[in-house]
Structure formats: structure tokens, C-alpha cells
Amino acid sequence: MKIEQDPIHWKLNYNLNIEDIDFQHHFFANLINRLSKELYSSEQVEYQSALIAELNAYAIFHFISEENMMFRVDYPNLEEHKQHHLALIEQLSNEGNMFRLHPSKDKAEKIIDFLVHWFLNHTLHEDKLFADYLHSKSID
Numbered sequence: 113m114k115i116e117q118d119p120i121h122w123k124l125n126y127n128l129n130i131e132d133i134d135f136q137h138h139f140f141a142n143l144i145n146r147l148s149k150e151l152y153s154s155e156q157v158e159y160q161s162a163l164i165a166e167l168n169a170y171a172i173f174h175f176i177s178e179e180n181m182m183f184r185v186d187y188p189n190l191e192e193h194k195q196h197h198l199a200l201i202e203q204l205s206n207e208g209n210m211f212r213l214h215p216s217k218d219k220a221e222k223i224i225d226f227l228v229h230w231f232l233n234h235t236l237h238e239d240k241l242f243a244d245y246l247h248s249k250s251i252d
């Protein structure tokens with residue numbers, strides 16, 4: 113069995129130098145780490161499902177927060193970025209429902225892999241594009 117090691121180790125280059133967003137990303141990463149630990153070590157499906165729900169709710173909060181910030185600065189890729197956010201919420205809801213109905217270590221592993229890849233890719237690419245835009249604007 114896979115051991116309960118934190119799947120996300122925060123690195124300096126994960127910071128986008130936008131205070132609120134970095135704080136939220138950090139929090140999000142911690143939730144993924146906690147979920148990973150509990151999915152592998154606990155057998156309490158109700159609690160595990162509640163953790164997935166907590167992560168889902170925080171993702172929604174973070175995405176709205178990020179999108180509002182983008183709106184305030186006329187970010188040209190806002191609509192496209194929203195679609196990426198929406199896709200995560202949809203997939204996480206589906207995976208969460210499937211896990212609750214038929215919990216298994218395989219499904220747990222799939223959820224964690226999906227979340228880690230999504231988080232790192234999205235943060236380091238799509239969110240980074242926004243950070244670059246924001247920083248180029250504030251220099252003007």
C-alpha cells in the first residue's frame with residue numbers, strides 16, 4: 113500500500129507574488145495533503161467524503177476570488193480561465209460522488225493524483241499567466 117506522504121511539498125516557485133492568491137493556494141495544497149493522508153489511513157468514508165466536500169467548497173471559493181480579481185483588472189483570458197475552474201469542480205464532484213458510493217483505495221489514489229496534477233499544472237501555468245499579466249500592468 114502507498115504510504116501517507118504529503119503529495120505536495122510547497123516550493124518557492126509556486127508563489128505567484130499575489131498575496132491573497134498565494135495564501136489561498138497554500139491553503140488548497142494543505143487540504144490536498146490532508147485529504148491524501150486521510151484517504152489512505154482512515155476507513156471512515158463519511159469523514160473522507162466530507163473532506164472532499166471541504167476541498168470542493170474551498171476550490172469554489174478560491175476560483176470565485178481569483179475570477180473577481182481578474183475581472184477587476186480586465187484580464188483578457190478570464191472566460192477561458194473560468195472554463196478550467198469549472199472543469200475541476202465538475203470532475204471533483206463526480207469523483208467525490210463515485211468515491212462515496214463505492215469507496216476504494218484505487219479511487220482514493222485516482223482522486224489524489226488528479227488533484228495534485230491539476231493543482232500544479234493550473235497554478236504553475238494558467239494562474240502564472242494571470243500573475244504575469246497583473247505584474248506587467250502594475251509596472252505600467
Ligand SMILES: [Fe+2]
Pocket residue numbers: 137174178235239
Ligand atoms: Fe488558483
Ligand SMILES: [Fe+2]
Pocket residue numbers: 178193197234238239
Ligand atoms: Fe485559476
